[in-house]
Amino acid sequence: MRKMFMAALVCVGLVTACGAQNDPVEKAAADPSAPASSSEFPMTLTNAWGQTTVEKKPVRVATVSDGDTSIALALGVVPVIVPDVEDGDPVAEYKKRAMDELGVTRLKTFDDTDGIDYEAVAAEAPDVILAVNSWEMDAGYAKLAPIAPIVTFAEKDDADTLPWQERLKTAARALGLSDRADEVIAANRRTIADAAAANPAFKDKTYTYVVIHPEQVTFMSYGDQDPGVFEDLGLRKTDNAKNYSAKKNGVSLENLDQLDADVILVTFPFGDEGLLSLSELESNKLFQSLDAVKNKRFAVVPSENTLSSSIAYPDALSSSWVVEQLTPILAKAVAGA
Template sequence: MNRLARPAARRSAPRRSTTRRSTTRRSAVRTLVAAAAAATLLVGCGGGKDDKAGTGKPTGNAAAPAAAFPVTLTNAWGRTEVEKKPLKVATVSDGDTSIALALGLVPVITPDAEDGGPVPEYKQRALTKLGAGKPKTYDDTDGTDFEAIAAEAPDIILGMNTWSMDTDYAKLAPIAPVVTYTDKKHADTLTWQERLKNAAKALGMTAEADKVIAANDKAIGDAAAAHPEFKGKAYTYAVVHPEQLTFMSYADQDPGVFEQLGLKKTAKATGYNAEKNSVSLENLDELEADVLLMTYPFGDNGLLSASELETNKLFQSLTVVKGKHYAVIPSENTLSSAVAYPDALSFPWIVEKLTPLLAKAVAGT
């Protein structure tokens, strides 16, 4: 999993600024890839009109034959037995909601990841494609609302993207079969493809998951092919957290979308890791690269604002800044959080939005 918006101590951004979006936390191109992104939603969400919002029923030909069940999956807390094709799906994180929507399922209940605010563009696209309104939600300010989930009588509960399963599993399992990771460390380490595939097994939708992955691969492959100038450009990605300026593209950090588009980490990346990733204002030259990407997901709660950094004389002296090979990845439209935690649903939208920003930074415009 790409954890670009989190420093080593697993400090969390505000809710809309991070996203793999655990339910226990509240504080925290277009021309070329749009067709591929739309194709992903079409493949992942299904195109049929026979689905009713909130039923959890798959659209199109998503239904699995009865012979595919029962399904038994092991997890870090026991075994999950799925006796028959699940129709009513509940989710315990926004990332799990993305899995369901990517597979063409509208959950019967989800955590309120938007805190009552607007739905992110990529999610709204999926809901519109499915002919659905905003799914029913529960307030997860104090954690998972087990009573709200139980009241919807789900056939299955998706928990592939939550950090709270160690405490939640015992309360969720009596409600419905819980689909989650096989090792507790997988809360951090699984890729979005692995999370999608594991959930799809329990849903009898492995073929649909493969199609989503293939469509997403095509979206980023097409974008990279359209921008050969990205190939081999060294980049630094830094995030302004409340307590530090964080060098997030350290050597063993997941490659993420940037490197799939052709960029590579700078040589300085070897000097940073998950436990050592703070850059002092006296050492801003550590950010030097062919391309510098910054994000400010904490807004006024960050260590410093964009204007404060950009008027810093040392920052202004950087070759990458003077050459205008510098870009800010916005957080207001949820792009910075989506980049940090890409999932099956957001991935093509990330490519669509990020590619033109990178093109301008590489070109120095």
């Protein structure tokens, strides 16, 4: 199964190709053309573990999470090494689009089954390491710091709550690509604004996004969760969202009424390993009693194409693709279809 739910994703047309060669290391080294002022460097960045200094505009960029890979690709940078989150599965559609735009057929990867492969990252001699989407910095920062400057978040809580736009801007500043980050954000805003304008029925509808994990039913749209595409499209979290957080997001079967909203979206990324199957959830008496379920304003979000993980953990590369995939699902749910 794809390694789902790792912060793990521009309008792809904004990604600027840097030549036609396919070797990721050579292409990364050949991409100094993106606009940046040398006066921006050296640059000292403060993060949750201290400070890091980027001496000059980076060329060789390593990433330690799928979300960081998405940031690099969204900015038009091909990393010298990335985690192998696909694990043999096809590359996510939005990532494939970006790679095609950059003329890259593959990315050099390290096996991330046991976390970051520090030796593999070091072997690529990166100028900088992107880690603004990684949950492994508590353990990993000290091991990565001797390899290259680490670009990560300013506060530890940002690992769960920092919007993708801020992650993108943090990384872009360290890469000397702030202007390009602004272009990416603006393009995504246009895509979302167009979708919202085409679906006025979304406005002010409450929603709950639910993930069926192996050990629990997870209230994923908790109070301080990055609102991502739902709220950008005009929806808003239910009042119950304030009762949940990144560290307190489990819903017992006796409390499934907590999920009720104008629209409920549920995803089953773990298949048979999930706590409940779709049929088991739909046959649950308490779930059946919810207004959203009785009025057919309940929909399943597919996980096989990475949509569910991209919704839960939005990033710079997947945002427009998520709008494209999610909007018709939401439209049917809002209409009770």
